[in-house]
Amino acid sequence: MSKKHPYVGMPDYQFWKNEQAITQPELFDPITNISFKIGKNDSVVTAGSCFAQHVAKYLSNSGFTFYVTEFAHPIIPTEIAAKFNYGVFTARYGNIYTARQLKQLLDRAYGFFEPVESVWRTKENYFVDPFRPQIQVGGFVSEAELLMDRQVHYAAVRKAIESMSVFVFTLGLTESWIDVRDGAIFPLAPGVAGGVFTEAHFAFKNFEVDEIVEDMQSSIDFIRARNPNVKFVITVSPVPLNATAIDRHVFVSTTYSKAVLRVAAEKVCNNNDLCDYFPSFEIITSPYARGRYYGPDCREVTESGVNHVMSVFLKQYGEFIGPDRNDATNKDVEAAQQHIENMESLMSVLCDEEQITNQ
């Protein structure tokens, strides 16, 4: 006997009125099909827009193996290393807002792309990496230091690409700034945090769906050519644009940008095995949340919003709760900090011998 209509027998989650989050928003879990689980020994790499920082922070605190490949020297105190963006993401690439930025990061790390713009100067005459302009507090002290640090960074990126198990990437923006000479994409417009904006060299670029799909596919292929078993989780940042370069309201640009990214993410995930779309955007922006997951500025996602997103992530993808596995590095840090304590004690002894005054 045939169905009365095609919707008969479909699961509750396909029907709006059956959603329990209408009355209990905290129960909203729009995940219906995942194609893999994340195990205790899976190294999870994160990258993307600023929302991805929340993802990284939560992963590192929740038992996933948040994979970090770029460390400060162990003699540097943890809180100072954090200020210099160590451990914010897997490596010190900073925010990667667009798919083209991701593609170009891979190309640069492997030596396939050397942008014309290599070093920017700040107003204070320090040096800034155009592709991660806010990574070094105050800037680098010299061009040589910047170039040295860049090589360390690229090695860390390569290590992450070649040994990670899971890559979580958050698409953030479609609007970007491009160097018309070689197509290099910058995370911030030249002149904002270094460099000098000139219309002859730089132009506004608003990526479209097909370009984003192509860039993401290129990145996935690039990564899997070097590490075939990597699984991907693609998300879209729920954080609205801070500013738009288009002459229209920033929220209109936001809806366009997020719509494009959402469609691109859908296409990319449909085209690749073991590549899931994770609906963090939906969890934060859905009417069930009634706007409560945005802070007072109506833009920043609140801690409770991040917790909701990541608890769903943990519930759906987590197979375990376990310690992170950066044990070797922790030992280096412990040895270095012990050395500092010993030296402080030693200096105190040396200084102790120097107590004689005329008082």
Add this chain to the structure above:
Amino acid sequence: MKLDKNISHRPILIIGNSHTTAIAAALNDQTRSIIDVVNLASFFDPMNRRNKILHPDIADLFNPKYIFCSFGGSEHSVFGLLEAPTKFDFMTENSSQTEPDRDIVTYGLVHATLSQAMRGAMFNTQKLCTLFNCSITHICTPPPFRNISENAILPRRFQESLDLGVSPASIRKKLYETHSNIARDLCASLNIGFLDIPLGTTDGDGFLYSKFCSKDPTHANSLYGELVIKQILEIANV
């Protein structure tokens, strides 16, 4: 803290930690009559000599026209006198040269780490400015020694820690310069003076001549202290 001391009316107060010793040791009858030297450790804690904090009571005990301070001054040695378990080096604005086979740390990280280590000394300097309304000048820490590999000049405790080795002179000098830059910037922000090292005390590469080195690897001796006193008297015009 209440100290059982009479108020001093000497016009010059030199106050700080262990680096004041070289100055105290260089005082003679004439300079002793116009200069007080206070080492925080023994002044406020004569029994244990562990105090590092500038107590406000100091303002009740001295009424100087000129203060020269030397708080801290060994923080760069904590990080770089001996080799760290993972050897490091760093570049500066003036030098991109680094020793081979080391992790290169960025200057920003070194600067931030040393600044953190110097917080206590900087706090004391800031506090001094709030306690006294007179001319205040910071005395620059003595420069590093070029060579401290001779066990003869090292205290026994120090020799016991030598298994990692002494850091190369170039690294110790860069750490010292970074330390001095931080102190100089603090002085500028507090609008107080910065007394640079006496002329003629270093070789062409900026290392302290051995005749000015004390018996330990971080402090200068009384001969160096004499030259600092001479600088101070010129500034104070006493």
